[in-house]
Amino acid sequence: MKPANMNDRFLRACRREPVDRTPIWMMRQAGRYMSEYRALRAKHSMLTLCKSPELACQVTLQPIVHGVDAAILFADILLPLEPMGAPFEFAKGEGPVVHEPVTDRAGVDRLRIFEAEEGLGYVLDAIKLVRKELNGKVPLIGFAGAPFTLASYLIEGGKSAHYIKTKKMMYGDPAAWKLLMEKLSEVTRRYLRAQITAGAQAVQLFDSWIGQLSPLDYAEFVLPHVQYILKDIETTGVPVIHFGTGTSTLLQLQKQAGGTVIGVDWRMSLTDAAKLVPGVALQGNLDPLLLFAPQDVMKKRAAIVIDEGKQLPGHIFNLGHGILPETPVENVKALVDFVHEYSAR
Numbered sequence: 076m077k078p079a080n081m082n083d084r085f086l087r088a089c090r091r092e093p094v095d096r097t098p099i100w101m102m103r104q105a106g107r108y109m110s111e112y113r114a115l116r117a118k119h120s121m122l123t124l125c126k127s128p129e130l131a132c133q134v135t136l137q138p139i140v141h142g143v144d145a146a147i148l149f150a151d152i153l154l155p156l157e158p159m160g161a162p163f164e165f166a167k168g169e170g171p172v173v174h175e176p177v178t179d180r181a182g183v184d185r186l187r188i189f190e191a192e193e194g195l196g197y198v199l200d201a202i203k204l205v206r207k208e209l210n211g212k213v214p215l216i217g218f219a220g221a222p223f224t225l226a227s228y229l230i231e232g233g234k235s236a237h238y239i240k241t242k243k244m245m246y247g248d249p250a251a252w253k254l255l256m257e258k259l260s261e262v263t264r265r266y267l268r269a270q271i272t273a274g275a276q277a278v279q280l281f282d283s284w285i286g287q288l289s290p291l292d293y294a295e296f297v298l299p300h301v302q303y304i305l306k307d308i309e310t311t312g313v314p315v316i317h318f319g320t321g322t323s324t325l326l327q328l329q330k331q332a333g334g335t336v337i338g339v340d341w342r343m344s345l346t347d348a349a350k351l352v353p354g355v356a357l358q359g360n361l362d363p364l365l366l367f368a369p370q371d372v373m374k375k376r377a378a379i380v381i382d383e384g385k386q387l388p389g390h391i392f393n394l395g396h397g398i399l400p401e402t403p404v405e406n407v408k409a410l411v412d413f414v415h416e417y418s419a420r
């Protein structure tokens with residue numbers, strides 16, 4: 076039963092049902108562009124925030140004041156690496172650092188598959204807490220990293236420009252690669268299912284760096300594993316957003332792998348994306364840098380995205396990728412208001 080006060084336009088758009096206004100939320104909406112977040116981070120590390128359900132809940136709720144139509148759980152795609160046996164930290168100025176990167180078959184063999192309730196119970200507790208605090212105000216989105224994107228951090232040990240070590244394993248030891256992808260897929264499948272059981276009302280699979288692959292390599296080395304996850308999650312009936320960047324040549328394969336909604340970055344128009352993947356709801360796709368433009372410029376470009384979205388079976392307004400830490404917070408608020416006003420049916 077839907078609570079009387081629930082704003083469900085995000086879930087309706089995922090299901091391709093009519094909406095009164097285009098729903099909007101923003102990837103990375105909980106984070107450093109908000110002074111409330113920076114104040115908490117001055118006292119606690121990123122991992123402490125993730126591992127304390129009360130703090131994670133607090134951060135998840137911070138961006139709701141902007142009027143967004145969904146909350147995304149505050150966590151990180153890399154959290155499953157630790158219970159798999161690959162601890163990491165967020166080093167200042169460097170991003171994530173995996174202490175002992177996995178570079179060969181022996182390293183892959185050592186990785187553990189775990190139950191989310193045991194390894195990531197703190198995330199599930201945070202979900203339960205957020206649902207209670209939101210009390211139906213807006214739906215809660217859970218998420219996980221997709222196997223390729225997770226593998227790239229595991230193998231490279233952090234961020235990467237050319238993914239040399241990742242592709243060396245993919246091409247040079249396809250059996251080790253396959254085992255790695257199978258382990259990551261099973262962990263991710265169980266983790267997403269557990270998030271849904273805990274109360275996530277939609278989930279997003281982040282394959283952020285998949286645009287590094289040719290369609291041929293995506294089809295051979297990645298698609299079957301993503302499909303294994305998504306076909307199972309789809310049976311729950313909970314909407315799944317399948318997101319990547321640099322995907323204009325991969326969208327059809329991504330859709331084949333699965334997803335109720337396909338995330339589109341800003342490098343192609345929603346109209347062109349819909350020609351490649353007709354019949355599915357799309358999420359996107361304003362360039363996050365437009366939040367640094369004068370507001371009238373930002374609004375003109377947002378209007379184009381909204382108009383294109385209205386021609387689709389379902390559209391969720393979002394940025395083409397995560398919001399940047401330097402983003403002026405007043406522009407976030409202005410964008411949310413504009414999307415709701417301009418898109419009113």
Ligand code: CP3
Pocket residue numbers: 101102103104105106107116121147148149150151152153165170171218234281283396397
């Ligand atoms: O979207 C949200 O508001 C929910 C929280 C969330 C975070 N990370 C919080 C975070 C989500 C959904 C993510 C996903 C994530 N994490 C991705 C995929 C999304 C994307 O943008 O493509 C990736 C690739 C990661 C890995 C990761 N985590 C990196 C590369 C970094 C450092 C990069 C940077 O911007 O410094 C993180 C750290 C991180 N994750 C922060 C936040 C708020 C910054 C931590 C801090 O406060 O210092």
